Amino acid sequence: MQEKKFKDLSTASRSLLLVEFFILIGALALALFLNDQFNFVDQKQLLLSQLFVHALIFGFCHLLTALSLGLYNSKIRDNFVRLVQREVISFAIGFSILFSFALLFSWYQIAIELIALASFLAFLGILVLRYIAQKTALFGFQKRRVVVLGAGERASIIEKRMRRKVDRQGFSLLGFVPMEGDMDGGIVNEHKLSSDLSIVHYALENEINEIVIASDERRNNLPIEELFACKVRGIEITDILDFIERETGQIAVNLIYPSWVIYSSGFASPNYLRNALDWVFNASMAFVLLLFTWPFMLLTVLAIKLEEGPSASVFYHQVRVGLNGKLFKIVKFRSMREDAEKDGVKWAKTDDDRTTKVGAFIRKYRVDELPQIYNVMRGDMGFVGPRPERPEFVETLVDEIPYYNERHNVKPGLTGWAQLKYPYGATTEDAMEKLKFDLYYIKHRSFTLDLLILIRTAEVVVFGKGR
Known part of the structure; x- marks a missing residue:
């Protein structure tokens, strides 16, 4: 059975298996060498021929357990955490078999403690190799x-x-x-x-x-x-x-056909507890965020007043489209001139000439979004979700872009997948590109994805990568 499994392996998997076999043999040799230097346990000196046989048994035992657990199957798409879990199980089984050898057969003369040390060293070496192979496509494995x-x-x-x-x-x-x-x-x-x-x-x-x-x-x-x-x-x-x-990480909106959506998994969160506690969770996080950010908000108020005068307005209220198309007023620090829309509604864009000096800075570090903590506490928004758009734009975009209205099936958020993946949108084409990421988020919405988005948003804020 194992022979058939080996024959079914790809060339890349066979190459990886061969390298790991040498790592296993090297780990046993290193364990014996360290014992000679530091005398961990009492170990009888082995002849070269005996050492060779014991090394082959040690290597083959661990390789066969890894082979049985599919660790050389190039079709398996495990992430690194899942790979570590498989390796832990594989080495645990392999060590158990070798432990049994040591107890049952007197000719197996390597101390159990050294078998454990060699297994641990091989485990670390193989994990390093696997990590490099996964990140760099070494051997073409996982590609x-x-x-x-x-x-x-x-x-x-x-x-x-x-x-x-x-x-x-x-x-x-x-x-x-x-x-x-x-x-x-x-x-x-x-x-x-x-x-x-x-x-x-x-x-x-x-x-x-x-x-x-x-x-x-x-x-x-x-x-x-x-x-x-x-x-x-x-x-x-x-x-x-x-x-x-x-x-x-996006859904090709222009290629979608209805049956794909109908039969596809996702587009609905099965976590009913999360849905029920949605407001409690978001409001609690908003309160904690407020405790940490109020000094920065106060400094922003002072900076706006210093740049534009004591009478200048600090906040900007704007109507946006929320969950299920419901309208609400969003609150932001004003980053544009007060007469920015004297010629009518316009898209926000990168390097917008309507932006003030303070506005450009607070946009870059997303400080202008902090007053939306109020909207989160009210329940208009969550922390993560599609960014809410203005109704003037939505009315046009729904007519021009297929499935655009589907982004309103979840609560809008302070940050989202589209904001991380795409810069400010200034055209209908930009809105289409952002929708591809929004639909991906809606389909795969989960606590894990939300956490990833929040972590990457923190990176944007700390390192000033806002676009």
Whole structure:
């Protein structure tokens, strides 16, 4: 069974297994060397041939347990925390087996304490290797080998939006397979494969991990039998929308079709306790934030007065669209001139010439948002969520951008996924891009994601990365 598992491993996984085997043997040798230097335990001197046999047993035992737990399966997409958990279980089982060897067989002559030390040293060494492999795609491990079915308009979003190496850290793209019905003006510079190739044979010969479905015309057009054969062989079949969502942290609004939304997971929080305690949680956090930030708020008031005079207004009230389309008044420190909208409503933008000197500073460090603590305490907003827009803009955007109104299905927030991922929006196109991130947040909304957004927002404030 284990032999079959080894034969099924990819070249990258086999390379990793070989390196880890040498780490295991090296860890045992290091444990014996340290014992010779510091005399931890009484250990009989071993002949070179005996040491070789014991090292092989030690290495193979730990490798077989790791192999059984799928630690060399390149299709497993564990994050580093999950990987550590698997490694802990693997080494615990491996050590238990070696412990049994030491008790049952008199010829196994390495002290149990040194087996434990060697296992610990190997555990640390392998974790370091795995971390480096995951971060740098060493051996190509954890980097999926992907082929795309389709070379038309839908497929071209990969070429247009994921051109840089940093956009493709998680996968290697081998090429696009043109499909019947693909629209013109699709893939231009990427490698195109033959439209007549056998998907199954190509996938097996090239160790493909994932096939992305991105054809423009799907009805009676997909090679269902071949895709089925790939699926049962463990190759992942992914829709282009799910692929873009996973790799970019946004939902491609222009590619959405209703059935994808209907059958897709997410878009609703199953945490009823969180929903019930939503206001209590947000109001409590707002009160704590107020205790820490009131000196900065006071300094902001004084700075605005010093720049624009004692009679200058400090706060800015503006009507915004909240949960389920309900209107409310947002409160902010005024960052623009008092006559900023004398010519009508305009989008806020980066380096806005209507911004005052103090306003530019408090925008950069997000201090202008602090008075919205009041809105959070009132229940108009939460800490995390889509930023509320003005009704004048919403009315236009709902007509021009599909699914725009869906962002009002959750409470707006002081900060959000879109604010971290995209700068100030000044056009309808910018609103479309921000919506892609907002929909991703709505679909994946969870305490963990909220915590990540809050941590990254703190980084923006501390290091002045506001855009």
